[in-house]
Amino acid sequence: ETGVTQTPRHLVMGMTNKKSLKCEQHLGHNAMYWYKQSAKKPLELMFVYNFKEQTENNSVPSRFSPECPNSSHLFLHLHTLQPEDSALYLCASSQSDSPHGSNYGYTFGSGTRLTVV
Amino acid sequence: KQEVTQIPAALSVPEGENLVLNCSFTDSAIYNLQWFRQDPGKGLTSLLLIQSSQREQTSGRLNASLDKSSGRSTLYIAASQPGDSATYLCAVEADAGNMLTFGGGTRLMVKP
Numbered sequence: 001e002t003g004v005t006q007t008p009r010h011l012v013m014g015m016t017n018k019k020s021l022k023c024e025q026h027l028g029h030n031a032m033y034w035y036k037q038s039a040k041k042p043l044e045l046m047f048v049y050n051f052k053e054q055t056e057n058n059s060v061p062s063r064f065s066p067e068c069p070n071s072s073h074l075f076l077h078l079h080t081l082q083p084e085d086s087a088l089y090l091c092a093s094s095q096s097d098s099p100h101g102s103n104y105g106y107t108f109g110s111g112t113r114l115t116v117v
Numbered sequence: 118k119q120e121v122t123q124i125p126a127a128l129s130v131p132e133g134e135n136l137v138l139n140c141s142f143t144d145s146a147i148y149n150l151q152w153f154r155q156d157p158g159k160g161l162t163s164l165l166l167i168q169s170s171q172r173e174q175t176s177g178r179l180n181a182s183l184d185k186s187s188g189r190s191t192l193y194i195a196a197s198q199p200g201d202s203a204t205y206l207c208a209v210e211a212d213a214g215n216m217l218t219f220g221g222g223t224r225l226m227v228k229p
Contacts, residue, residue, distance in 0.1 A: 018201045031215060033217075041221075042220060043219040043220045046204060048215045090160055092161075102210060105151045107163065110159055
């Protein structure tokens with residue numbers, strides 16, 4: 001496996017369900033991200049983990065809960081979602097050797113298409 | 118707050134044409150700028166990364182330029198092909214790091 005891998009590719013869940021999205025990066029990067037892509041809107045940053053510490057949450061509703069157990073894995077736990085949360089959820093990783101930014105840009109996974117019914 | 122704008126929002130051209138996609142950003146304090154390609158329902162594929170100290174980057178038929186002081190970048194695609202049809206996204210990383218801001222994208226259709 002190379003790059004950034006996301007599972008599942010597609011997920012349909014009811015508003016009362018609890019589910020988790022998984023992301024794994026095989027690039028040795030030290031930062032991982034969750035982005036949300038809704039129809040007709042630019043990609044929105046949800047969470048950042050740098051060296052396993054969450055450094056940004058951008059006022060995301062508490063029904064989204066991230067977890068980063070190590071530098072290679074990132075989860076997004078979902079509970080009591082709303083239909084408007086239906087979107088493509090993208091995971092990304094980057095390598096930063098300074099506080100200023102990534103050395104080689106960001107690598108994205110293929111995304112999880114989430115539908116809330 | 119950084120804002121990134123891409124023009125045009127959609128573009129349809131015949132095969133073989135050279136074309137230019139535009140990206141502008143409001144805050145010039147950026148660390149780098151990255152161009153991505155996204156096929157329908159898929160993730161993002163990185164095309165070119167330009168560090169803030171650089172003026173341009175080239176990969177095959179693609180050339181991206183950066184004018185940091187004026188807040189602009191262009192993606193030039195030479196001799197377009199139907200396989201180039203996709204949405205092209207521009208994103209800037211803030212100088213403070215770990216913050217990638219995206220434009221709305223340009224949806225490109227290249228007709229055979």
